[in-house]
Amino acid sequence: MIAKTPNTxxxxxxxxxxxxxxxxxxxxxxxxxxxxxxxxxxxxxVESAREDVGITVSYWRDLASIxxxxxxxxHTEARNLGRSLWYKHFKVRICKVERDYEF
Amino acid sequence: MIAKTPNTxxxxxxxxxxxxxxxxxxxxxxxxxxxxxxxxxxxxxVESAREDVGITVSYWRDLASIxxxxxxxxHTEARNLGRSLWYKHFKVRICKVERDYEF
Numbered sequence: 536m537i538a539k540t541p542n543t544x545x546x547x548x549x550x551x552x553x554x555x556x557x558x559x560x561x562x563x564x565x566x567x568x569x570x571x572x573x574x575x576x577x578x579x580x581v582e583s584a585r586e587d588v589g590i591t592v593s594y595w596r597d598l599a600s601i602x603x604x605x606x607x608x609x610h611t612e613a614r615n616l617g618r619s620l621w622y623k624h625f626k627v628r629i630c631k632v633e634r635d636y637e638f
Numbered sequence: 639m640i641a642k643t644p645n646t647x648x649x650x651x652x653x654x655x656x657x658x659x660x661x662x663x664x665x666x667x668x669x670x671x672x673x674x675x676x677x678x679x680x681x682x683x684v685e686s687a688r689e690d691v692g693i694t695v696s697y698w699r700d701l702a703s704i705x706x707x708x709x710x711x712x713h714t715e716a717r718n719l720g721r722s723l724w725y726k727h728f729k730v731r732i733c734k735v736e737r738d739y740e741f
Contacts, residue, residue, distance in 0.1 A: 536690070536691060537654045537656060537691060537727055537728070538654075538729075547650075547652060547731065549650060549652065549695055549735075551640045551641075551685050551695075553640065582654050583693075584688050584689040584692060584693045585687050585689060586686075586687040586688060586689075587639070588639060588685055588687055590687045590695060592652055592693060624740070624741065625640070626640050626739070626740040627739055628643075628735045628737075629737040629738065630733035630734060630736060631733060632731045632732070633734055634731070634732040635730060635731040636729070636730055638721055638725060638728050638729075
C-alpha cells in the first residue's frame with residue numbers, strides 16, 4: 536500500500552537492509568514492529584518491500600516523533616536482536632520530505 | 639545493494655508504485671531508466687524492491703540534479719508510458735537526507 540501522507544513537510548525514515556542467513560523470527564518481529572509503530576504519536580504511514588534488499592520507509596510528523604520511536608523500549612530490544620541475528624548490513628536515512636505528488 | 643552515499647546532506651527521491659495488470663515492457667524500461675540515471679550528473683545511487691508495492695529510492699547531490707533527471711528526454715517519455723500503461727498508482731516524494739548511519 537502507498538502511504539496516505541499529509542501535506543509536506545513531514546519526515547521519512549528510509550531503512551534499507553540485507554538479511555543474514557538466519558531469518559528465524561524475523562518476519563514475526565518485523566510485523567510486530569510495524570503494528571507497534573502505527574500506535575506511536577506522530578506516525579503517518581509505512582511502505583515496505585523486499586527482494587535482494589529490503590526497503591522500509593516510515594513517515595513521521597517531525598523529528599521528535601522519530602526520536603520517540605527510536606527510544607521506545609520494545610523497538611530498542613528488536614533493533615538489538617536485529618543487529619545480532621538478522622541483519623548482515625543496514626542503513627538508516629532520516630529525511631525531510633519537502634515535496635510530493637502522485638498519480 | 640545498499641547505495642554507498644556520501645556524507646549528508648544529500649537528496650532522495652522515494653518513488654512508490656503499484657503496477658496495473660499490464661506489465662509488458664515494464665521491467666526492460668525500468669532497467670533502462672536505472673542505467674540512464676547512473677550516467678546523470680549528481681546521481682549518487684539507487685535502491686529498489688518490489689512486492690505488493692514497488693519502492694525505488696534514488697539518491698542525488700542536490701535539487702538541480704533531480705530536476706535535470708526529471709527533464710531528461712528519454713526519462714520523460716518513459717514516465718509518460720508509465721502513466722498510460724504500467725502504473726495503477728504512484729507517489730513521488732522529494733526529500734533532503736539530513737542524517738544517516740549504518741551497521
